[in-house]
Amino acid sequence: MAFPPQFLEELRTRLALSDVVGKRLRLIRAGREYKAPCPFHNEKSPSFYVNDQKGFFHCFGCGAHGDIIGFVMRHDNLAFPEAVEALAGEAGLPVPRATEEDKQRYERRKTLHDLVEQAARWFEQQLYAPAGRAGLEYFQRRGLDTDGMARFRLGFAPGDSGALRSQLLKQGFSEEDMVTAGLLKRPEDGRTPYSFFRNRVIFPVTDRRGRVVAFGGRILEGDGPKYVNTADTPLFHKGTLLYGLSRARQAAADGKPVIVAEGYMDVIALVRAGFEGAVAPLGTALTETQVQELWKLIPDAEKVPFLCFDGDNAGRRAAWRAVERILPHLAPGHSARVAFLPEGEDPDSLIRLHGPRAMQEVLGEAIPLSEAVWRMETEGKPTDTPESKAAVKAALDSRVGQIADRDVQIFYRTEMRRRGSAARAPSPPHRTAACPGVLSLIHTCRARREDQ
Incomplete structure (x- = not known):
């Protein structure tokens, strides 16, 4: 039985892995993850870990590994279609059937995801290239070090309007896909598409699963709006996502x-x-x-x-x-x-x-x-x-x-x-707080600076 790929993706997104596993095992918080004795082999010390952000479970004892569907298949002894239907019931999702058009649409989205990820990597590289010096200095002035910039995958789009296009063409991506993903803009007169982001520091925007789907760009000098964002694409709708x-x-x-x-x-x-x-x-x-x-x-x-x-x-x-x-x-x-x-x-x-x-x-x-x-x-x-x-x-x-x-x-x-x-009632006598908080001190310091 075939299911539309986008339905399976929505199923994995809709349900937290820890919620599904937690209904079957007693999970213990372990930092950003959860742990429990592995249900797939006998053990006393927990070596079975669940990571919601990455969407998988892993046992360091027996090597069991998989996503939310794989866990239900293995734990509940279900075939793939039965596990999907069980999870769909938990998520409140009707179970559709895949068509050839669904499969093609999924492959299209997968290509666009790969394309946008490669663009994000290129923007990151440009931040440390000679053309990205102004962007690097901007982030440094804002108090970010190399680790901080890497953590948020910050980048730079150089002023060369054809550089990103040339790089992605070399990697086998099509110009049409670059336009669809919002990376290039096609002039109305039919000339070669040019980079939408130019001479801007770049902030990658990720979806619920942490995949890059769009970008925000802040201009450093010259004309144009201070910030621009990727327009709506098959991967991204700005009114439904939040940065971070x-x-x-x-x-x-x-x-x-x-x-x-x-x-x-x-x-x-x-x-x-x-x-x-x-x-x-x-x-x-x-x-x-x-x-x-x-x-x-x-x-x-x-x-x-x-x-x-x-x-x-x-x-x-x-x-x-x-x-x-x-x-x-x-x-x-x-x-x-x-x-x-x-x-x-x-x-x-x-x-x-x-x-x-x-x-x-x-x-x-x-x-x-x-x-x-x-x-x-x-x-x-x-x-x-x-x-x-x-x-x-x-x-x-x-x-x-x-x-x-x-x-x-x-x-x-x-x-x-x-x-x-x-x-409408008479106001009580005003009483001053005995100990001003941090914000009160900020206001006081600012007032003193203005008086000097």
Whole structure:
């Protein structure tokens, strides 16, 4: 029985190997992996390891090795079709049947994956070539050493618009595939396609399984937008992926916070500071699909992702847009918190100047979504007349009415009424905190610098 290759790929992506194995064995956390006594041979000390990020199991005792389908086949004594159908049931996926067109489409995607991977390697090499000197110096100025650049597979696209094309043609890839993968752009007048990324530092974007599928590029000098990203391709849809997603999956499984930042360098700075659950949208505002991805990352219903924004007016506007996107999809256990950085700082600058502790305090001061909704509709709006108060109430009612889940909506309405009552009550005497935190010290230092 044949199954469409893309269905099998989706099955492996949809189910975490540790979840499937954990239903059959008692797994013990071992760093980024899990371990257990091997079910395929008798042993007392665990030598059987499960790695979710790589998607395979391996026994160092008997050599058993394979992916999620191979494990179920071997453990449950099932044939391949039976194992696939069992896993499809666990994943809630209907089982399709492969057609010749499905097979051809899969082979096409495999070719594109190979092509994009080779392009990523070439960009990495160019960073250390004479043409990449400006890119190398840029990353060094941003505090990255060779190991850091290698960890994130950073690269450089030289100004030569034909260099990448020539290199990939030598490796046997077609020009048409390079255009399809977003590496080349074809002029409207029919001339030879040219490199889409030129004179830019390169940030590879990976899918959920850690495979490079697209790129982001930051210009260093000359005309053009500051950042450009690969357009949608058969491998990549910018509204569904997040930069850093594959790494964040493992971090979230390890109990680390999921943090949504605004840019590539912010994610890199956060990960290097120990916040490995950091992700970022890809040149667009946070989409509903990306929000759903965030919730899938976090196994603990009591934990929520942090939406981290700059503390200026633009950052607040971006935060409110993100809240608007999330609000209709709120459900029990599915929410978020909004964190604002000190004005003039982003995660990269904050961590470089003040260390991870300052970032931890930013997360500690994050506000719940209910507080964010209240601020959206009340900050800067008059409430000194019955009419203005009624206008604020109507705006809050309208905003809360967007929540589809009835129970969550009811609790939000109760919370907005409580805040409205508290806002009308006399304010308690202001009390100064006994011990200022890291962020308070940052503000104090900045004020002293401005006074000097």
